[in-house]
Amino acid sequence: LKRIIAITLLTITTSALASSQAKRDDAPLRNMAEQEIRQLNREFDEAERQRDFAAIERTLADDFIWTTFGGSVFNRAETGEHLRSGDSRYELYQSEDVRVRVYGNTAVVTARLLRRGGNRKRDLSGEFRYTRVYVNQAGSWRMVAYQMTRIAQQ
Amino acid sequence: VIKEQQHMKRGFILLSIAATASLALAQDSFAQPRQTSKAEEEVRQAENARREAILQNDTAALDRLMANSYMATLDAGDVKTKADEIALDREGSRKIESWEASDVVIRLYGNTAVVTGRAAVKDSLRDEGMRDFTFRFTHVWIKLDGRWQLVARHISGRSVPRSRRQ
Numbered sequence: 001l002k003r004i005i006a007i008t009l010l011t012i013t014t015s016a017l018a019s020s021q022a023k024r025d026d027a028p029l030r031n032m033a034e035q036e037i038r039q040l041n042r043e044f045d046e047a048e049r050q051r052d053f054a055a056i057e058r059t060l061a062d063d064f065i066w067t068t069f070g071g072s073v074f075n076r077a078e079t080g081e082h083l084r085s086g087d088s089r090y091e092l093y094q095s096e097d098v099r100v101r102v103y104g105n106t107a108v109v110t111a112r113l114l115r116r117g118g119n120r121k122r123d124l125s126g127e128f129r130y131t132r133v134y135v136n137q138a139g140s141w142r143m144v145a146y147q148m149t150r151i152a153q154q
Numbered sequence: 155v156i157k158e159q160q161h162m163k164r165g166f167i168l169l170s171i172a173a174t175a176s177l178a179l180a181q182d183s184f185a186q187p188r189q190t191s192k193a194e195e196e197v198r199q200a201e202n203a204r205r206e207a208i209l210q211n212d213t214a215a216l217d218r219l220m221a222n223s224y225m226a227t228l229d230a231g232d233v234k235t236k237a238d239e240i241a242l243d244r245e246g247s248r249k250i251e252s253w254e255a256s257d258v259v260i261r262l263y264g265n266t267a268v269v270t271g272r273a274a275v276k277d278s279l280r281d282e283g284m285r286d287f288t289f290r291f292t293h294v295w296i297k298l299d300g301r302w303q304l305v306a307r308h309i310s311g312r313s314v315p316r317s318r319r320q
Contacts (some may be wrong), residue, residue: 063261065270071290071311073270101223101305103296106266108306110225110233129231131308133294135263144261145268147292147308151231 030102033141037100037107037134040141044132045113049093053083061135061142069128069150088124090117095130105136113148127151194260197267197295200302201255208250213243221296221303229289229312251276251284255291265297273309288313 040059047055057080064076074082098111109132118124133145200219207215217240224236234242242248258271270292278284294306 065259065261065268065292067270067290067292067308067310069310071272071313073290099225101225103266103298103305105264106294106296108225108294110227110306112231127231129227129233131227131292131294131306133266133268133292133306135266137263144263145270145292145294147227147290147310149227149229149231149308149310 033102033107033136034100037102037109037141038098040134041095041098041100041109041111041132044143045093045095049090051083051089053080056080056083059143061137061144064143065145067145067147069148086119088117088119090115090124092116107134107141108132109134112151193262193267193297197260197262197269197302200295200304201258201269201293204304205253205255208253211243211246211249213240216240216243218301219304221298221305224303224305224307226307227309229309247280249278251278267295267302269293269295 044056044059046052047059057076060076060079062076064079066074066079068074092114093116094114095111096114098109101108109130111130111132113128113130115128116125128148128150130146130148132143134141135144136142203215204219206212207219217236220236220239222236224239226234226239228234252275254274255271256274258269261268261270270290272288272290274288276284276286289309289312292306292308293304295302296305297303
């Protein structure tokens with residue numbers, strides 16, 4: 001009986017220690033993931049500015065969903081088609097005030113987007129706020145959702 | 155004594171292996187289709203609980219449903235934290251009469267759920283009267299400490315509110 005009690009106590013103590021250790025050990029992993037996401041997010045903005053559609057599509061997950069500031073919804077294929085068929089050109093496409101929250105295999109990025117440019121029909125410049133959701137799939141971060149909102153002019 | 159210590163050590167190792175194996179199995183099974191539909195049902199329930207909490211202006215329920223790191227981006231580009239939203243609800247300056255979602259899609263990625271859809275809302279503001287409008291939303295739920303918690307909400311494409319008094 002003594003042995004069983006001793007083993008049980010030891011297991012509980014070790015589990016508690018392991019759990020607190022795991023929480024502490026999470027921090028470097030989360031930091032590493034956050035740096036990867038920040039880099040990927042910058043590359044995504046750059047790909048938008050350079051009209052690098054292949055790079056954009058590489059970032060998007062198969063079941064990606066994009067909700068525009070006007071309320072239109074596009075899946076991955078429609079997003080690719082929409083980008084390729086348009087003639088929008090941006091001289092500035094830059095995220096600021098970027099906040100990354102990592103939860104295991106998921107990262108939620110919120111930021112302000114400064115955009116300058118447009119297409120033949122209209123000026124698409126403005127300031128926006130977005131939420132991008134990245135999920136780590138088979139070792140690579142992919143964007144699964146993206147929603148934008150235009151910041152109202154004061 | 156040495157023998158007893160060796161026994162204890164062996165017992166402890168076996169217990170640790172068993173615990174680790176059962177944890178690993180539990181994590182794996184979450185990704186199975188059977189578990190995924192269970193998770194989807196849980197997320198659907200969390201969405202319904204949030205809707206009910208909004209309609210009842212139940213700030214305690216909203217507090218439980220939102221993660222501490224919750225962040226919302228609203229239709230004018232304003233950003234709200236959990237504390238901001240709960241404080242607004244406590245003020246009681248807005249009464250939501252109905253909040254109906256349509257075109258709802260739930261995507262599950264292990265302990266993460268991304269819910270997208272369209273909401274039709276009828277509410278009344280103390281200063282502006284009654285309104286009737288729609289918008290598109292993205293909700294991000296994460297299973298933290300064994301329960302689904304809302305970590306992000308984003309809305310856009312809001313239709314111009316119509317005052318039903320006019």
